[in-house]
Amino acid sequence: MSGIYIHIPYCKKACSYCDFHFSTNLNNKPELVKSLLQEIDLRHNYLNNNTLQSVYFGGGTPSLLSFDELFQILNKIKQYFKFDNAIEITLECNPDDITEESLNNWLKLGINRLSVGLQSFNNDELLWMNRAHNAEQSLNCIEFAKKAGFKNISIDLIYGSKFQTENTWLSTIDTLLKLNIQHVSAYNLTIENGTLLGNALKKGKEPPINDDFCAWQFEKLSDKLTNDGFVHYEISNFGLPNFIAVHNSNYWKQKPYLGIGPSAHSYNLDSRQWNVKSNANYIQSLKNKKPFFEIETLSIENKFNEYIFTGLRTIWGCNLNDINSQFGEKYLDYCKSVLTKHKESFIQKENNFSLTTSGRLIADKLASEFFYLIKN
Ligand code: SF4
The missing domain is CATH 3.20.20.70 (Aldolase class I)
Incomplete structure (x- = not known):
């Protein structure tokens, strides 16, 4: 869907x-x-x-x-x-x-x-x-x-x-x-x-x-x-x-979507693309059959970052089993270490983790902790 x-x-x-x-x-x-x-x-x-x-x-x-x-x-x-x-x-x-x-x-x-x-x-x-x-x-x-x-x-x-x-x-x-x-x-x-x-x-x-x-x-x-x-x-x-x-x-939840119109973004699980941010250029490009979007193929790091960034914004959170099966053990271990470091900001139930209300106030900062560990 x-x-x-x-x-x-x-x-x-x-x-x-x-x-x-x-x-x-x-x-x-x-x-x-x-x-x-x-x-x-x-x-x-x-x-x-x-x-x-x-x-x-x-x-x-x-x-x-x-x-x-x-x-x-x-x-x-x-x-x-x-x-x-x-x-x-x-x-x-x-x-x-x-x-x-x-x-x-x-x-x-x-x-x-x-x-x-x-x-x-x-x-x-x-x-x-x-x-x-x-x-x-x-x-x-x-x-x-x-x-x-x-x-x-x-x-x-x-x-x-x-x-x-x-x-x-x-x-x-x-x-x-x-x-x-x-x-x-x-x-x-x-x-x-x-x-x-x-x-x-x-x-x-x-x-x-x-x-x-x-x-x-x-x-x-x-x-x-x-x-x-x-x-x-x-x-x-x-x-x-x-x-x-x-x-x-x-x-x-990272489901695919198609974005139509100037500046609209699209996502199909493997890449993201975004349309030109100008009404006139958008109209002209379509008229003249010229490219009207840019595209980025997502690396495993990109996909992991997006999984964490979007998941942490929601009540459904992220899941350690999913992280293991989609990204592997290295990512799983990184996540466990961040969770231990910031345990007061997370609700952990079995293999699921999501942010507490006060954790949500610093969601971007917490998400970047996960990204930082991957980069290093
Ligand atoms: S400028 Fe337009 S898009 Fe922006 S907040 Fe106002 S109504 Fe919404």
């Missing part, structure tokens, strides 16, 4: 913290949609005709696509792939694009999961993030989606902004619990170079992120959501038991 990711590289506005690939100029959208269809034609064998467990429209802002554009893309996918009966079809959408008409269109197309880029319930914060929606839309869009018939709704939330205090964070968590949704993705704000916030930070116009406060926010969120029945199944992701995201979980 595998999944398809479609990258829709357009947004109404540039959010101040965002370093994803997108353009706010939508002029070439019709041409780009044609190129997406062309890429599916060209690369449908990438997954060896696997049955699809998930289709994920991400971005950018896929909710900027019309009914007809989404229909053409889904139709093209259906030409080549068999859909699993329980297929998850996710559309990332922004609150300002959620209307009665758009919701009904998405349902008609078979989209059965919405991932709403809600981010905050605070108007000042939304303005500072340069989002295209306001707090009222954050609150109302979920009710609209539920009324229309969506039964699997996820929201994105950002923590770590200068607007948040202990009290506002606790009330944000209360508000989100009252929405009665099935899934939450919560991201720690990072200030990347080249973003509006990154530039402001460089000029001293923005304070740096307070990591200790972020750690407190993360732990509070994890406590409150798990007390309310959510499973904290990946560092940034919480789902009710039957609503663990299929598409993203398959990334972390």
Whole structure:
């Protein structure tokens, strides 16, 4: 089983913290949609005709696509792939694009999961993030989606902004619990170079992120959501038991996926490839039958690093038997020595190991300990 990711590289506005690939100029959208269809034609064998467990429209802002554009893309996918009966079809959408008409269109197309880029319930914060929606839309869009018939709704939330205090964070968590949704993705704000916030930070116009406060926010969120029945199944992701995201979980479980569109990544167990990060170059390359991606064949070290890096992010963790059978005894011994050195950060059950909540706060550092040992 595998999944398809479609990258829709357009947004109404540039959010101040965002370093994803997108353009706010939508002029070439019709041409780009044609190129997406062309890429599916060209690369449908990438997954060896696997049955699809998930289709994920991400971005950018896929909710900027019309009914007809989404229909053409889904139709093209259906030409080549068999859909699993329980297929998850996710559309990332922004609150300002959620209307009665758009919701009904998405349902008609078979989209059965919405991932709403809600981010905050605070108007000042939304303005500072340069989002295209306001707090009222954050609150109302979920009710609209539920009324229309969506039964699997996820929201994105950002923590770590200068607007948040202990009290506002606790009330944000209360508000989100009252929405009665099935899934939450919560991201720690990072200030990347080249973003509006990154530039402001460089000029001293923005304070740096307070990591200790972020750690407190993360732990509070994890406590409150798990007390309310959510499973904290990946560092940034919480789902009710039957609503663990299929598409993203398959990334972390290292299942193959095909990524379509500018900047999209693909993985087929032996290599990774990534498409050019420019809408114009992507369109031109496909038109002129020129290469539009780079490819890296994965060495055993790469595969091990990815296994550890993705596994440690999740509640399922990593498994010593799998490490032995996939990578051999040398890797097994390295892992055992790291586990002994950092035993307070791991939950170990038989041959499985995963991170404790406090271990998750330093997941990247712990993963790099495994990589360090392999390099040496
Ligand atoms: S809407 Fe999403 S992808 Fe677009 S700029 Fe904002 S955060 Fe980035």
